[in-house]
Amino acid sequence: MRGHEPPTMIAEIIAAGSEMLTPHRQDTNSLFLTAQLNDLGVEVAFKTIVGDNLDHLTGAARTALARADIVIFSGGLGPTEDDLTREAAAAALGLSLQRDATILAGLYKRFAARQMTMPPNNAKQADVLEGATILTNPNGSAPGQLLDTVVDGYRKIVILLPGPPREIKPLFEEVVKPLLASTLPPRYLARRILRMPLIPESHVDARTSPIYREYTDVQTTILAGHGEIQLHFTSAKTTLFEAQARVDELTSRIEAEMQDAIFSSQGESLEEVVLLMLEMRHLTLAAAESCTGGLLAQRLTAVPNSSRAFVGGAVVYTPELKTLFADVPEETIKIHGAVSPEVARALAEGIRERTGASLGISITGLAGPSGGPPGPDSEKPIGRIYLGLADNRETRIKELNLNGDRDYIRWWASQHALELIRQTLL
């Protein structure tokens, strides 16, 4: 059963603000807005970023009205001279702005509550497009606006929203989304995400594309990066039930194909999955890190309540600290070098015994950019990493040879360490 595929409305997002035309700042609201619009079955076809310039902004608004059904502005609703979104939208639509008495009273009240006199320029925040619905903004002074109108014979929905994320997010979720849901043709989107660590994208694609290609009514996106592959499945139908059934069916078939390579089918991170597995098995973990310098511990402790399974460990950046905190024999380091399976083993076993944790994980290697110190490590290539994982019966050792810069090598080493724990616990 393919179900009905409803008509699509397309949206354009216009982000207003000169700071987003510098090398330092990016529009990020559009990612949030796109996810929200997709939930409503609306696709984003254009995103425009434009500075605080009335001509530029008005022109961008005209262009958007000509090519999209829904035009959403973010930013430019504040009280300053640079806040020009209201004026630009009015000019592009050929409408006037009308000062709203209720909003104006609210602005005066806001200032009075802080025992301040309202500067006159703030009054422009009460200017509303003729016929627009006012979207009350509980987190800022400028309300949003929504105008459902007809331009040159076509229905157009124009939405003005504030720029700060802490204002636009609740305003969209709590006010705009229900409003749009009640007025747009019913179109429901279901979504599932499968996550896999440390597999080449081409392998995943070769194994899964014969399956997902059968589902022409499910959109499949493969995202690769940071030592992880994500498969995103989305389907739009006139009912949520139909849409969910399609993505769930495809997800089940991909899970059957990829099996244990998948660590998460509900969005959890690899750290969260590892901590959950440890907790369910009543196990604890300690870490001894050399080249990753605390990155693994940091990733684990970024998860709330990680202390239920992770006890901590040591950052053993020098040979002396490897001996001091994980009882690695000085001789072992002297003979084999710090970057060796022998030291990885001694570190994992040592940190486990010292801390009394059920499992000890170790990472030692060369992250670059300079090579190993004189001695046994001097000939080893940058990117050579050894992992050790000790439990009460045995110690697993894994050699990695990574290519990339220091950040890349450190991240992938921590990713491999998490995956080694996961595979061992499976």
Place this chain on the structure above:
Amino acid sequence: MRGHEPPTMIAEIIAAGSEMLTPHRQDTNSLFLTAQLNDLGVEVAFKTIVGDNLDHLTGAARTALARADIVIFSGGLGPTEDDLTREAAAAALGLSLQRDATILAGLYKRFAARQMTMPPNNAKQADVLEGATILTNPNGSAPGQLLDTVVDGYRKIVILLPGPPREIKPLFEEVVKPLLASTLPPRYLARRILRMPLIPESHVDARTSPIYREYTDVQTTILAGHGEIQLHFTSAKTTLFEAQARVDELTSRIEAEMQDAIFSSQGESLEEVVLLMLEMRHLTLAAAESCTGGLLAQRLTAVPNSSRAFVGGAVVYTPELKTLFADVPEETIKIHGAVSPEVARALAEGIRERTGASLGISITGLAGPSGGPPGPDSEKPIGRIYLGLADNRETRIKELNLNGDRDYIRWWASQHALELIRQTLL
């Protein structure tokens, strides 16, 4: 001396690719391109993101040609049906595409070198806009193109570039930038960045704006985030000497005003500055981290050659590990709780003595979202952090009360720890 301010050309960047219209991917090339264009004195006035759709892309190209002097496309130059940038640019300019024999021969050679037969669709990568200069791309199969032409009486420069960052970056820097520099009116941009930690933006602005407002020919941007304020100064002149002199003069005056609050005037990170200060003073550092769980160590060890000053330390996430690795008396934790000045002191002193480092830094606190465990920590608020910094004479203690989520509290705690070290070393 204000110097001459040359005329500005404005650019539009069009990023082509449907993946950038999902909630998961963002156009990032435009940040790089903006920095490069600014170097040439060109300002970016619009950025458009458009999917792999010939009508949409052609329309976006027409709009851009009407409102910008320089139009740069990134992406859509590959061999697939979804790669439509060449066709869209040609349609918008009213030009034909001509298959270039040299590029075609190169494509055949590329495939032959891998002992593969070239699929016929690859030939379209040899299609060139009439009159365009071919920009040889050493890192990919699709070359770029640059057309310097006149549209409706105005000079327009149209540049087609590949999407992958590893292709577009060297191609722009090595080929496009020198080409543009030789043909655009001379306009040189000088830039300086001052960085300050942990000061409210409003304080920085109140103290510096009377100075930077005098410099109407220097653009000042204040960026705030991650526990840091950055002041960016840029000036455009017909000679680099004039531009540099203006930003250097302003920078000196701001440095005189803000003094030691500034940790970097050449772009170094706070971690780098702290490590450099330690190294210059022949000092070493060890860290004992509780709530930050390795974040401070991770930040320090992300800097190449950090082992010259940072020896490592311990992630003491449980009470037991605080005693085990930093000799914090069990009694101290029982009486005062782990989140206390007493434990911060014992941790800092303990990790210093254990490791033999010159300085010991400690971080202990409540990062949330759940509060402290039963006992003395149960009443302490989330965001309460204690830092300790021990040297051979004394131990400094600092109490922080941070507001925000777990990630925010952990980051700011690590930022305060770095700043405590820097202030102590000054």
